[in-house]
Amino acid sequence: MSDDNTSLPPISRRSALKLLGVGAAGSMVGYTRFAKPHPTIHQQESLDLPRYHSQGKKVVVIGGGLAGLAAAYELSQRGFQVTLLEKAPQLGGKVASWKINVGDDEFMMEHGFHGFFPQYYNLKSLVSELSINDNFQSLDFYSLVFKDPDRYRPEVFRPSNTAFPWNIVDLAISSPNRLRWGINLTKIKHLEVFHAITGFKIPRTYDTYDTITVADWVRGEFPQGLYDLYFLPFAKSSLNAPDTLSTGELLQFFHFYFFGNPEGLAFNGTVDDMGTSLVQPIAAAIRANGGQILTDVSVSEIQCQDNKIQAIAYQQGDEQTDVPFWTKKNELIAADSLEYYGAGDAMYAVNPETEEGLSLTCTHQGCTVGRQPDGSFLCPCHGARYDANGKRLSGPAQRDLPQFKVQDREADQVQLVAENPSNDLQRGTLAADYVVLATDVPGTRHLFTRLVGDRDPEAQRKVDQLVVSDPFAVGRFWLDRDFPWEHSKFASLSGYALTDSITLYHQIQTQFKDWAARTGGSVVELHAYCYKEKEFPTQEALLATFEQELYEIVPELKGATVIHRQLVNQKNFSGYPPNSYGDRPTTESEISNLMYAGDWVKMPFPCGLMERAISSGLLAANSILQREGVQRRPILSVNPEGVFKI
Template identity: 60%
Template sequence: MTESPPSPLFQPLSRRTLLKLFGVGTLGGLVSYSRIAKPQPALHEQDALTLPRRLDRAGTAIVVGGGLAGLTAAYELSQRGFAVTLLERSPQLGGKIASWPIQVNGEDFITEHGFHGFFPQYYNLWGLVDELSIRNNFRELPTYAVLYKDKYDPEIFKPRRSAFPWNVVDLAVGSPNNLRWGLNLTKWEHWKVLQDIAGFDPQKSFKRLDHISVADWVAEDFPQGLYEVYFLPFAKSSLNSPDLLSVAELTQFFHFYFFGNPEGLAFRGTRQDMGRSLVDPIAAAIIAAGGEIVTEASITGLDWEEGRITGVRYQKGNTGTTAPFWVDLNPLLGDDRSEYFGAGDAVYALSPDGQEALSLTCTHQGCTVQPQGEAGYVCPCHGALFGPSGSVEGGPARRNLSRFRVLDRQGDRLQLVALNPAATEAEVPVTADYYVMAADVVGMRNIFALSQGEVHPRVQQQVQSLAVSDPFATVRFWFDRDFPWAYSDFTSLSGYRLTDSITLYHHIQDDYQAWAERTGGSVVELHSYCYKERDFPTQADLLATFEQELYEIVPELAGATLIHRQFVNQKNFSGFPPNSDRDRPSTSSLVPNLLFAGDWVKMPFACGLMERAVSSGFLAANAICQQEGLQRRPLLSVNPVGLLAPLTSAEPEVLQAQAEPPDLATPDTIEPETLG
């Protein structure tokens, strides 16, 4: 038996090299980051003085958007004595974590957009959970795995509570792929990668790296195995593809989830759907504090005067299409005779005369119907049939496809309004002292496009410059049998054309567990975080690929009976492309009575996904409390900067630049076992 060659990761390095790379102060910091004395959460916005917590006068606030950010802002303000009105366009609250009822073979279920993991460093979200006394709505998931289609062995992560650099040491020792990382610490370029990701600094990292995409960054001399094993699957879980993700955002993401996180990779899931587990308790607390929640409220106007917001107008209806909105051309779906606008489950077919557009959103369960030439349209999910004009001709749908009038066309953008909207109430004007705008990026753009009066030009420009990431898709399958599974109940996947993760709902959520125990079946969900539309231009392509890859991932299901599938496909997640940080608005805007909340705002500390949404909502409420002389809510985060931040330069990185390599030839070496 031959001995494997030593990995370059563990080759001895000279003292001179280590001191040059880290510096004496940093080496001291390494020692202080022991397994016993870990970093504690950092405090943000803790007032030095003790101030009143509640208003002593009548104060009002309007929150637009009922996702996690808007719900959090409305909750905090309602607890502080503000009369809060929350306006949400959809029938359900929750935004990207919304839940809604479906039927499967005559049985009632609640479904949602996809699995969400709750990590222990979601300090502000867990603080909210504890205030609501709902921690029992969550269950610990004991392991987390990444499964690769080829080349690499599965990575199994168990909860560890070690901080950087010990978490990296644990990872290196425990990884079955460590000899394939391609990491060579005798190369300056590879040390530089470590310095970038372990040296996150909110100011310097964005100045230095925000103009570079992750794809371009790793195209340099980057450890290829390390990228494929860890960077690619984890980067895509940010819901942004590497070619459209800023390196600065990636370093913030990795700092929050790994390099600056002392809590390990343990996480929890909800015992039921996100609605019952989290959204409904927050909404109940808002109402109990005297707040008002209005769903199916479409914003029809945003009124301005002298650069300030003076009011919001909305209509309440069951379609959410009473207000004009803009959609972009989708060149992947069109041909010489037809033009299509929008993406995901919001696609519109323009009539030949350019005067009308037909919504291709199936009125059964929201999938996008597919053109069938002169025969009309068919839904790829459940077989609903529609004629060329959108009239129902067969299948489970009961309502015709919606029709829209073209109000305006500006190049590749259309402004549409419902042609024959369902009955709606009259337009309702509402005013308040403060306005928190917490819709998703698509909603924010459309709302600000309805502005009337003296709009603040810089704020308008900031909103319109917000980016949307590539579409996401999930499909949930019900089968008549279970199957063996050696990995975690939520497992990341890598190397597949479309699928990024698999979730076994019949192992996690109570209702699905009960159904599986009663029937012997299983419920499996596949998730694609950010696919390319050119590769999957239609939902029929997505569904076919999902099913093909499911049987590759779980061959035992190939002979099972598929009972039902539930499909979600949208293009509304927040984008973080290169050069977007400069124009990204913060929670406090340039308009005193206008606040922003959402996972798309610029944050003063590292956070991600749901924690970013919750923290932004609290920050918006804090900004209002500060204007009113009230005590701000202390917020927690992981360490503000990475351990190697003192070495981080603020000078913009230039790709292909040749840095002076460290001196690796000095015979005075430090053996690996002495580094601890």
């Protein structure tokens, strides 16, 4: 790859410091140019406590994503009797993998590319303990590419060995856009921005900035280049749009990924799919220590007495259970004789006259089918067709659409239950000394509808206030030709209507590299982190836009044959809107033996995405360990505070 800053004159470190207005910053921090700071230890025992629990206490972990897996892993290592329940057929949550077919070939599909940054200290510690470091590979550098090359040239991020302010100096030296950052510290607004991003501190930053969205914060005299080049891409990569994201949360995110991070922004990718590379090894370790893992599980009842969970009743089988669930009305689908509920790949159509409904999730590979003028339903991905009652007519799908009936209505939502629950469901009840709730926001809100008995209403209130962010979408394309590409194998993109990143899977993961070597083709993924549903109300619109923008991003692919399309479209990521920090649930809930884990949990130190999920799971495990007098696991973080005062 060519060096993108060759057209700019060289700049010295002293000049870079002056450009940033931090000429004296080096004397204000305890870091030097040559001494890389170590991670901060958030939790470490000061007492000499036993490492293993010997009383056989039972822990039920609900949710098999990274948060639940981390909690179950740690507790199973320490002598607890752990049972992990997961609703889906596969473990992993947002990093799950599942089988798909492309012609005669079988691949493992995912929810989208995930990068493993070097400051994911707690995730990295699990990887080392499991001896699976070889499952990951360095991607060397990371590019940010703009649609309009005349406005901004590509930014390139590489590994670093320095902390603030030297990481900023290095960025200024290497950036081809440094003269377009637009920073002028003689302006009050610019000085305020500089202090905010370099002075992060919990809870002070949230007290000051949690009341305003990022979009509102950057209005007026904000350094435009700084926003376009760094703030906007970072905001959207949190899977929250600037018009809905709390500025306090963005500053936390920014501190974790850059200002408090001495590791740089290059990262690793998995050699194989996420399930094979990470999820399965964690699950194997849980089972090896006596833990039980059940998938395809629907929790039917959570029994609570005297503000303590006593038992979990569940059903195991496919999704056709007799457990009812609530789903909100979708006003964005064109109105016809049906009502539409849900979003992403969890959509339902209801006939208001008969109160009968259909799941609109194609039984082939999970895309959302759309209603046609003749009343039938068509899958936009691979052409499966169903009649008005959901009966399969043609295409690759082998099963009918699941049928539901309306059990209750309330304002803008309905409660659905399967019309024909499976006959072979296995039912069971688990006693619990402790419960870790590690589901996503929709799952957590649903599980609170299954709580029966006596519990603190404050827990219900806080869960009711949780929100989800705008939906995300992933379009993956198998094409019959390769193409030249000078940027990183995963690159952030800016300036497109939908697409926020591109991943060249045929240059990263083994299964796709082998296929490309055999066929001469390529496998490309485009990711939209947080798009607006009103702009792309259907999956057909998402696929069409992804494909159109693919040819804009890679003109060499115009005229290529698309062998296969795969769409992932979900609305289940945590939202961090203004004024949500104060009431966000912490690890320990108001219910005495219920712990929370997940990316929606309030964290006591800066972290994001996968590291936030893993860390929250380990914090939940630590809370249980502490209550039982067992040594807690050391929890690591980047430097939790910025060097300047706000």
